[in-house]
Amino acid sequence: RKRVVVFISGSGSNMMALVKAAAASDYPAEIVAVISDKADAGGLAKAAAEGIATFAFMRKDFASKDAHEEAILAQLEALSPDIICLAGYMRLLTGRFIQSYEGRIINIHPSLLPLFPGLHTHQRAIDAGQRIAGCTVHFVTEGMDEGPVIGQAAVPVLTDDTADALATRVLTIEHRLYPQSLRLLAEGKVRMESGKAVTTAKAPAAAGQ
Ligand code: GAR
Numbered sequence: 001r002k003r004v005v006v007f008i009s010g011s012g013s014n015m016m017a018l019v020k021a022a023a024a025s026d027y028p029a030e031i032v033a034v035i036s037d038k039a040d041a042g043g044l045a046k047a048a049a050e051g052i053a054t055f056a057f058m059r060k061d062f063a064s065k066d067a068h069e070e071a072i073l074a075q076l077e078a079l080s081p082d083i084i085c086l087a088g089y090m091r092l093l094t095g096r097f098i099q100s101y102e103g104r105i106i107n108i109h110p111s112l113l114p115l116f117p118g119l120h121t122h123q124r125a126i127d128a129g130q131r132i133a134g135c136t137v138h139f140v141t142e143g144m145d146e147g148p149v150i151g152q153a154a155v156p157v158l159t160d161d162t163a164d165a166l167a168t169r170v171l172t173i174e175h176r177l178y179p180q181s182l183r184l185l186a187e188g189k190v191r192m193e194s195g196k197a198v199t200t201a202k203a204p205a206a207a208g209q
Contacts, residue, residue, distance in 0.1 A: 002029040002082040002186040007089035008036050012043015013171060014087035014108055014178050019050055021179030028186035033079050035072060037091050053079075059091070069097050076101075083185060086140060087178065095142045103192040105140040106185060108178050110170050112136060112152055117145035122163040122170065133157050133166055135174045137181035139192045148197035150190050151181040 004022075006015045012034070019031050034047040039056040047054050055075055062068040076084075086107040098105060111121040113136040115128075125133045134154035141147035153173040157166060184190040189201040 001027075003032045003080060004029045004083045004085055004182065004186075005033045005035060005076060005079055005081040006031055006047075006085045006087050008034060008041055008043040008087050009038050009090040010041055010043065010088045012041065012046050012087065014174055015043050015085075016046055016050075017175035017179055018085060018087070018182060019047070019052065021183070027179075027183065029083065029182055032081065035075065037068075037089070043088075065094070069094055073097065073100065083182070085178070085182060092144060093140065098140055098142055103139060106137055106150065106181065107140050107145070107147070108174055108181075109136050109138065109145050110167065110174065112154065113138060113145055113149060120163070122166040125157060126161055126163060126166065130157050133170055135170050135177055137177055139197060141195070148192055148195060150184060150197050150199075151177055153177040 004018070006018060008015050015034060021027050022030050031052055033053040033055065034043065036044050036054070036056045037059060039058055044054045044056060057068060057072050059068050062071060082104065084101055084105045086105065109117070111117070111125060112132070112134045116124045122133065132154045134152055136152045137150045139147040139150065153176065155169045155173055184199065184201055190197055190199040
């Protein structure tokens, strides 16, 4: 089983979806630790309750962004993960960090990339008059929310939708898509090659439904 470290900043519902998937004996990955940049992230207590090692590295405890990342990298060295999953981790990683784990860091983003990278994705999808919205799991590269796509899943945008209602609907499918996508990577059925996601699984790599 591949060793996975999950990075969070908040409630950790995607992290918990990965933990639940990994509880199945045929799942090809195990969650060995959770790292947060917020000491009060709700996900830390949830992970600890599952017996998973948790670590908080708060930016304000470090003199610089580089020093903060150094500390995280040192902890990762001790954990020796095969794969890093960003799950609501709201901080950009430096190129140096990403290169250290190239092709082995994935992220979930709550939009159908390349539409709506960055923040406030649900309100932006509503404002743009989109009829479908969704989520994307992708390899992490230096450009924010730009890396090659592993899988996507879609939901309808309903008349009179609010950003909160849409976010809740999208989150439900995030919880299916992320475990499916991690499975593909852990099984070696998708990899990053020359800036593209190459898959040997049946296309689409992970449709999420
Ligand atoms: C999720 O919707 C995730 O896609 C999003 O934050 C939420 C975290 O929820 N990520 C981003 O916006 C990344 N830029 P969770 O902590 O309950 O998994």
